[in-house]
Amino acid sequence: MTFPLIHVPVLGDGMTIALNAVLHVLISHGVAIGMTILIVLFQNLAATGHGRFWGETARALLKPVVVITTSVGAVTGVGIWFITGILAPEGIGSLIHLFFWPWFIEWWAFTTEVVFLLIYYFLWDRLAERRPRLLMAVGWGYVAVALSSAVLISGILGFMLTPDGWPQGGTFTQAYFNPTFVPQFMLRIFAGIALGALLILGWTGWRFRGSADERGRVFRATGLVMLAAMAGTALFAWIYFSRIPGTYLTHWKFSVATSVWSQTPNLLPVLNGAAVACLALAAVAGLLKRRGAAMILFLPALILSVGLVAEFERVREFVRGPYLLPGYMYANQSRMVRHEASKAEDRPLLATLDWVNETTDKAPAARAGRALFDANCGVCHTIGGINDITVRLRGRTLESVNAMTAITESMVPFMTPFNGSEEERLTMSTYLYSMANKDTLPRPQLQGEVK
C-alpha cells in the first residue's frame, strides 16, 4: 500500500461514507432533481395561464431548494471525493485514472447545472412576469442538464456491479454501459421525483399560503406525480435487482439487517412493504386533496423514504463484497493480482506498507499486528466501534483465530482473504487474539499444528 491507511475509529469507514452519501443522495435526487422538476412544472402552469398561484408556489419553494442544493447537496457531493480519497485512495485513484473523461465531462454538466439553477433563481423576479416563456426555457434547460449529469454519473456508479469480467472484459463501454446502467439511472430519476413530490406535498400541507381551492390543486398535481414516480421506481428497482448476479444479491438481507435482525427473514420485506404503503397513502391523500391525512402521513413517509434510500445505497455498496472493484481489487484495496502473488510466493505485506502508524502501538509486534489488521480488515471492522473485531473474536482461542484468518474468504462469502505472509498472519492473529481477550483469563496458547 503506497498511501497512508486511514480508518475512522468507532464509526467505521462504511458508516462514514454512508452518512455523507445518503445525505447527498437525498438532496441530489429528491431536491435538485425531484423538487426542481416540479417547480419547473408549476412555473410552466403559471406561464401557460393556469393560475398565478402556481408561479407563487414555485417561487416560494425555489429559494430553499437553491440554498439546500448549493450548500449541502454540492458539498456532500464533493465530500464523497474527500472521504474516498482518504479512506480508499487506491480504489478511487484507480477509478479516476480509468474514468477520467466521463468524470471530467460530468463535472462540466454539473457546473452547467449549477449555472442554470443560479440563473433560474436570480432572474426569476425579473422574468416571471415579463418573459415567462424564457424562464420556462431556463427551467427546462436546468432539467435537461441535471438529467444528463445523472446519466453520466450512473455509468460510473454502476460499473462496479458489472456482472461478469470487469475489467478483464477489456472495453470501456462494457464497464460503463453494463446491464445495470439503464435501470439504475431510471430508478434514481423516478425515486428522486417521488421524493421531491413528497417534500412538496408536506410543504403544501404545512406552509401553503393560498386559498383552499389552490392548495387542493397543488395537492392533486403533486400526489399524481408522486404515484406515477413511485410506480416507475418500483418497476426499475425490480429490473435493476434482477440484473445483479445472485452471488452478490443473496446477501442483501444481511447487509441491511445485520447479524441479529437477519434472523427474522420477513422483517425487511414487511418493513419495505409498510414503507411503500405509507408513501402511497401519502400520495393518495394528496391526489384526493385530503390535507389532514397528507400532513399526518408526511413525516412518517419522509422518515421511511430516507430509510429506503439508505437501504438501497447500503445494498448497492455491500453486495459487491468482497470486492471494491469486482475482478480487480478487494474491498481492503488489495489488488487481486498482488494477492495472488503474495499467496503463491508467501510474499510479506508489511514491507510494502509505506505508512505504518507509529503512534498507535509501541511494541513492535503489536504495531505490526495493528498495521496488518488495518491493511486487511480495517475497512470493515473497527477495534472498539461498529463491527468491532474484538467482539467478533472474543472467547476464541489463539489457534482458532489463526485458523479463521486463513479461511476468511471461504468462511464468510463477503470477507476478503488475508494478504501477507503466513508469518504475518500469525502476527496479526496474535494481536487480534490479545485485543479480543484483554479482560479474560489466560487461554491455551498456540502450540503449532495439532495432529
Added chain:
Amino acid sequence: MEPWKDLFLALPLPEIWLRILLFVTFGLHLLFVLLMLGTAMLGFVFFLRDCCAADRTDMGWNQRMVKSHLGLKSLAVVLGVGPLLIIQVIYSLGFFTATGLYAFTWLAVIPLLILAFLAIELFEHKMLSRPWLPFLSGAIGLGALLTVPAIFTGALSLMERPGEWTAFAAKALSPTSVYLPHWILRYLHVLGAAVVFGAAFHLFFTAGQAPDKRARLHAWLFGGILFQVAVGAPLLFTVADVFNWPVLTSVTLGTIAAMAMAWTLRPATAQTPAPARTGRALLVLLPLVFVSMLAARQSLQDATLMTLHKEARAELTRESADLDRFRESALKTFRLKLATVYDNGTTIYEKSCQPCHGVGGLGDGPAAKRLLIRPEDLAAVRADRDYVRSMILTGVPGSGMPYFTVFDKDKIDSLLDRMDKSFSLFGPTTVPRREVGEPARDIWKNTCATCHGLTGRPSEFGLTLQPAPPDLGRFSLEPERSLQIITDGYPGTVMQPYRALPESVRLDLVSIAANLRR
C-alpha cells in the same frame, strides 16, 4: 483488446496537457473561492461597522453584497471538482499521501463548509432584523469559512514537501519549523488575495456610483495589495529551495503589476477617484497578478511533484510487469467466486463448514489441523434442530467454532437441512440396550454431573468453562463417539480421559448420556 493491467498507469492525456488543464481549471476555482471569501469577509466587516454606527442606511447594501455569496460559493464548490480530478491523476502520490496524513482535518472540510454556507445564508437573510442573530450567524459562518483555506493550504503545502512527510506522520499535526511559517504565510496570502478580489468585484458589481461605498472598497483594495506585498516577500523565502526561472519570472511580473495597481489606487487619487480610469487599470492588472501568481504556484508544485510522480510511475510499471504472471490466476479466482452462490445449504456447508468439519463431517477438514480443540464429528451428532441452530448462530466460545449470523435465517435453515440429509443430524439418539450398573451411576452423580449436571443440562460450574459442555438433554452423540470421548477425553477442553475406568463402566456412562436426551 488488451485487458487493463494497472489502472494507475492509465493516463487520460499526456502529462503536459494535464498540467495545462490543471492551470486553467484551478484558476477558475480559485477565482471564485477568492470572490466568495472576500465577499464574506468584507460583508461581515461592513456589517459590524454599520451596526456600531447610528446610521444603518448602508445595511441594505451590505445585504446585497452578501447575497452574491450564494452564487459565488456555488460556483467555487462546483468548479473545485475539476482541479481535484486532475490533481488526483497527475499528483496521485503527493495528493493521496498528503491528504491521508491530514486525514481527519481534511474530512472536517465537509461539515465546516456546510456550516459556513448555511450560517452565511442566515446572516444575509436576517441582516436587517435584530443585530444579534446576524452577528452570531455571520461570526460562525465566517469563522468556519476561514478555517477551510487553512486546511487546504496546509494539505497543499505538505503535498509539495515530500521531505516533510515522514516527520509529519510521526508527529501527526505538529508541523516542523520549516513547514509552519510557509503554511501561515501562504494562508495569510490567500486571505489577502480574497480581500483584494472581493473588494474589486464589489467595486464593479454592487457599489454602483455611490462615492462613499467606492471609497470604502478602494481603501480595502489598496490595503489588501499592500498586505499581499508584505506577506508575499517572506513567503518567497520559504520556497527558496525550489526556486527556478519560471517562478522568478512569474513572481516578478505579478509584483510589478501589483505595485502598479497600488499606485493607481494610492490614497491621493482615491479621494478624488476617476472611476473609469481606475476600472480599466484594474481590469488589466488584476488578471495579470492572478495569472502570474497562479503560474508561480504551479511551477513550484510541478518542480517537486512531477519528478516524484515520474519515479512512482516507473516503479508501478516495473511492478506491473512483475505481476503479469499472476493475472490469469487472479482472473480464475474471481470467476470461481462469481460462480459460487451462497444461497443453499450445500454451498454454505462446503465453503463455511467443510474447511474444519471435513467433507464427511468427521471433523477432519484441512483447517482442523490448525485447531487445538478438534472440530466435532458431525456424523456422530444427534441433536435438536434449534440447539444446533443456536450453536451455529452463536458459535462455541472457547473453541474454534465461530458464529455464523452472517447468514440469514433462510440460509441457516437450508444449511441445517443439508447437514441433516448428509449426517442424520436431527435423528433419534441411539440408546445402547444395557442395564446400567450402580458404579456408573455413582460416577455420573459424583464426577460427570459436576460439569454436565445431573439431567444433562450443564451445571452452573460447567457454564463457566470455555468451552462449556453441551446440553446433553438436547445434544447427543453416537455411542462409539461418546465412548471415545469418555475414554480419551476431548483434547483442549477440561473433559479429561477416563480410560482408567473399566470398559463396562464407560459403556454404562455412554448409556446414561444417551438416555439424557429429552
